[in-house]
Amino acid sequence: MDNSQLEQNNEFVRGELLYTIFTNDVEHFSIAKVKIIETNINYDEKEMIVKGYFSQLQEGTVYHFTGQLERHPKYGQQYNVSSYQTFIPDTKEGLIAYLSSDLFYGIGKKTAKRVVDHLGELAVSKILNDPSVLDSISGLKKENATTIVKTLQENQGFEQVVVYLSNYHIGLKMAQKIYAAYKDEAISKLQEDPYQFVFEIEGFGFRTADDIARKNGISLSSPNRIGAGCIYILQKSVQDGHVFLPFEQCIQEIGDLLTASGEALTDIQIQNTIEELNTEKKIILYKGNVYLPSLYYAEDGLASSINRLITDQIEEKTTLADLMKIIGKIEEEEVLSYGKEQFSAIEQALKSKLMILTGGPGTGKTTVIKGIIKAYAEVHKVSINPIDYEQKNDFPFVLTAPTGRAAKRLTESTGIPAMTIHRLLGWNGADGFDKDEQEPLTGKFLIIDEFSMVDIWLANSLFKAIPTDMQVLIVGDEDQLPSVGPGQVLSDLLENHTIPKVSLHEVYRQKEGSKIIQLAHSIKNNSCSTDLLVNDKDFSFINCKEHQVVEVITQIFQKAVNKGLDPKDIQVLAPMYRSQAGITNINKSLQELINPQTKGKREVQANDVVYRIGDKVIQLVNQPEDQVFNGDIGEVVAIFRENENTENVEQLVVSFDEKEVVYERKDYTNLMHAYCISIHKSQGSEFPIVILPVVSSYHRMLRKNLLYTAITRGKKSLIICGEKQAFLRGIETLDTNKRNTTLKGLLEERLNDFNPTNENTQEEYEISPYDFM
Numbered sequence: 001m002d003n004s005q006l007e008q009n010n011e012f013v014r015g016e017l018l019y020t021i022f023t024n025d026v027e028h029f030s031i032a033k034v035k036i037i038e039t040n041i042n043y044d045e046k047e048m049i050v051k052g053y054f055s056q057l058q059e060g061t062v063y064h065f066t067g068q069l070e071r072h073p074k075y076g077q078q079y080n081v082s083s084y085q086t087f088i089p090d091t092k093e094g095l096i097a098y099l100s101s102d103l104f105y106g107i108g109k110k111t112a113k114r115v116v117d118h119l120g121e122l123a124v125s126k127i128l129n130d131p132s133v134l135d136s137i138s139g140l141k142k143e144n145a146t147t148i149v150k151t152l153q154e155n156q157g158f159e160q161v162v163v164y165l166s167n168y169h170i171g172l173k174m175a176q177k178i179y180a181a182y183k184d185e186a187i188s189k190l191q192e193d194p195y196q197f198v199f200e201i202e203g204f205g206f207r208t209a210d211d212i213a214r215k216n217g218i219s220l221s222s223p224n225r226i227g228a229g230c231i232y233i234l235q236k237s238v239q240d241g242h243v244f245l246p247f248e249q250c251i252q253e254i255g256d257l258l259t260a261s262g263e264a265l266t267d268i269q270i271q272n273t274i275e276e277l278n279t280e281k282k283i284i285l286y287k288g289n290v291y292l293p294s295l296y297y298a299e300d301g302l303a304s305s306i307n308r309l310i311t312d313q314i315e316e317k318t319t320l321a322d323l324m325k326i327i328g329k330i331e332e333e334e335v336l337s338y339g340k341e342q343f344s345a346i347e348q349a350l351k352s353k354l355m356i357l358t359g360g361p362g363t364g365k366t367t368v369i370k371g372i373i374k375a376y377a378e379v380h381k382v383s384i385n386p387i388d389y390e391q392k393n394d395f396p397f398v399l400t401a402p403t404g405r406a407a408k409r410l411t412e413s414t415g416i417p418a419m420t421i422h423r424l425l426g427w428n429g430a431d432g433f434d435k436d437e438q439e440p441l442t443g444k445f446l447i448i449d450e451f452s453m454v455d456i457w458l459a460n461s462l463f464k465a466i467p468t469d470m471q472v473l474i475v476g477d478e479d480q481l482p483s484v485g486p487g488q489v490l491s492d493l494l495e496n497h498t499i500p501k502v503s504l505h506e507v508y509r510q511k512e513g514s515k516i517i518q519l520a521h522s523i524k525n526n527s528c529s530t531d532l533l534v535n536d537k538d539f540s541f542i543n544c545k546e547h548q549v550v551e552v553i554t555q556i557f558q559k560a561v562n563k564g565l566d567p568k569d570i571q572v573l574a575p576m577y578r579s580q581a582g583i584t585n586i587n588k589s590l591q592e593l594i595n596p597q598t599k600g601k602r603e604v605q606a607n608d609v610v611y612r613i614g615d616k617v618i619q620l621v622n623q624p625e626d627q628v629f630n631g632d633i634g635e636v637v638a639i640f641r642e643n644e645n646t647e648n649v650e651q652l653v654v655s656f657d658e659k660e661v662v663y664e665r666k667d668y669t670n671l672m673h674a675y676c677i678s679i680h681k682s683q684g685s686e687f688p689i690v691i692l693p694v695v696s697s698y699h700r701m702l703r704k705n706l707l708y709t710a711i712t713r714g715k716k717s718l719i720i721c722g723e724k725q726a727f728l729r730g731i732e733t734l735d736t737n738k739r740n741t742t743l744k745g746l747l748e749e750r751l752n753d754f755n756p757t758n759e760n761t762q763e764e765y766e767i768s769p770y771d772f773m
């Protein structure tokens with residue numbers, strides 16, 4: 001593209017790069033200051049801040065940027081760059097200055113002049129078209145010629161990809177990914193077969209591929225297009241929690257997608273492509289269902305691991321009579337008497353290779369876990385104190401949970417160290433987990449809490465790493481929200497009749513007069529009515545409308561603070577981010593109240609969010625290298641300016657329980673304010689006081705399992721504010737989005753032949769030793 005063409009293109013800013021303010025080498029995100037040479041946008045200043053994903057910015061070089069002028073609340077106007085190109089001067093002098101700039105290492109003015117004299121104003125495009133034009137320049141050293149060609153190719157290559165993709169509204173970040181994968185072949189590959197990118201580049205959308213194909217005259221009935229459409233449809237279904245799509249439905253959805261944006265396809269064409277993809281192992285077609293391979297292998301792997309574990313017999317170490325004595329002794333120590341179901345759970349867990357313990361809040365799951373640990377220790381004559389073991393690996397109990405907070409609670413309630421599943425398995429990011437069948441976990445008894453949150457991928461990885469001689473106890477509440485990731489592992493396992501399970505129904509905390517627990521169980525049993533929503537010592541319902549929610553919550557906080565309560569003990573949970581009564585607005589208002597700007601208090605701004613020292617924040621993604629995981633809540637404890645650390649970058653330090661994590665600007669998007677968090681993110685956590693807004697404008701989200709999850713997060717006090725009718729309607733609305741999974745069937749197939757000698761399901765325990773006590 002020559003310079004006159006550049007200018008025809010919409011709005012632009014052409015400027016000389018003065019200096020880079022910030023740059024991130026991994027993502028190539030940079031913020032820089034430029035001196036404006038020319039622009040057609042309405043902007044009066046002489047200099048401008050530009051930001052975007054650049055390959056390499058060079059001081060003194062002139063760039064042609066396109067993008068959008070934005071007003072940053074703190075830093076004022078900034079140009080958000082969507083595409084850019086080095087501005088190659090079209091005068092001889094300009095070109096000489098460019099080729100002898102710092103960008104071209106070792107090329108001085110004399111050499112640059114020699115090249116320009118020989119090749120003229122179009123030197124750059126001539127070299128790029130045919131690098132051998134430099135061979136004919138007398139006196140030009142070979143290494144200088146190589147430098148010129150390489151530098152031009154590197155810079156221009158990336159920029160050409162950027163410009164090409166910007167025509168399809170693809171940003172610089174995706175351009176980086178594509179360029180990193182294909183280098184100079186990127187554009188030709190995109191033009192030949194854009195659909196391939198849907199398979200090969202994470203996040204490359206089918207619609208973009210379609211757009212590129214159409215502009216390049218690629219047939220809209222090409223098998224590659226159907227294949228990419230199939231992957232797109234399957235990926236979309238994973239976002240809804242499905243593990244597979246039925247063949248017919250898959251054909252139908254692909255047909256709808258491709259016909260709507262292209263030309264009509266016959267079912268046979270689509271069917272043939274799916275079969276072809278299956279042969280190439282890009283998808284798995286099995287028993288009339290279509291899977292993404294990773295999901296098919298995860299379900300299959302989990303079913304095999306469970307089969308492996310459950311068919312391994314365990315040696316009976318004690319008689320029933322002795323076990324009764326042991327449990328009796330534990331009851332004395334704990335000063336309680338186990339209920340019938342609880343007793344059955346302890347007994348069953350001790351003799352089962354794998355058992356599932358379920359129950360709603362306050363039914364004594366934790367009490368039973370403690371009982372099981374103590375009884376196991378007694379039966380096997382082992383200590384439950386980790387310090388009694390010389391080797392860490394000899395400690396028989398392994399306790400784990402999907403989130404940091406759930407693991408922490410498990411540690412606190414049992415006194416035995418627990419850790420997240422990711423940490424237990426040694427997650428190292430891209431390479432996956434350290435622990436697997438080759439390097440299994442050590443220990444004798446594994447307890448996995450909050451299992452409803454575990455998706456099929458994680459369940460498969462965890463079970464693969466469980467050695468065959470390890471006993472496993474799965475604990476969870478099937479009425480909670482299903483996992484964020486695909487699958488419904490807990491409920492599929494519960495439906496299997498061979499895996500021993502014990503459900504606790506009797507509520508113990510209710511006996512202490514908890515309205516929260518009463519409410520939870522009435523939701524579970526579909527018996528909640530307006531009468532239950534009257535205020536009590538641990539519960540209140542404040543009537544208000546959507547537009548009042550933020551104000552009401554702020555007032556509750558204000559009163560709590562005035563009363564001397566610690567704001568950290570209060571957690572607002574809401575179902576959605578963007579609404580008048582959404583998480584974003586609630587957070588803004590609570591930050592102003594709890595942690596306002598004061599003189600001398602440091603703060604940083606990322607997009608339109610301000611983080612200050614003292615802010616409560618939540619981690620939004622897994623960051624295993626720092627041992628901080630999605631859903632962990634922390635506090636901003638320090639902010640360092642660039643000149644205050646050896647890395648010379650701005651840093652935000654967040655304290656999560658005992659560890660501190662340092663974030664650089666590129667990582668700020670991993671955080672969010674946490675005065676209010678989503679109900680989904682609150683899974684596995686508990687808070688002393690929960691405030692739950694429920695208004696009819698959330699209607700899309702108001703479901704029984706969502707509200708059940710929210711109210712069971714409150715330990716001491718629950719305040720619902722909003723509309724009673726919206727709440728009552730919500731708890732009557734079932735989540736009808738049934739997830740497609742095949743784990744249940746796979747387990748039936750695998751475990752069918754298994755005839756346990758000492759395993760029993762709870763139903764078979766009609767007569768238990770407890771009856772004779």
Ligand SMILES: Nc1ncnc2c1ncn2[C@@H]1O[C@H](COP(=O)(O)OP(=O)(O)OP(=O)(O)O)[C@@H](O)[C@H]1O
Pocket residue numbers: 336337338339342359360361362363364365366367368508509
């Ligand atoms: N058999 C029992 N006798 C007396 N109290 C009991 C018994 N079982 C449990 N409790 C008490 O009931 C309360 C709730 O028990 P626990 O915390 O074990 O339940 P949970 O199912 O783990 O609850 P949550 O899921 O809400 O954490 C505790 O105070 C516990 O001491």
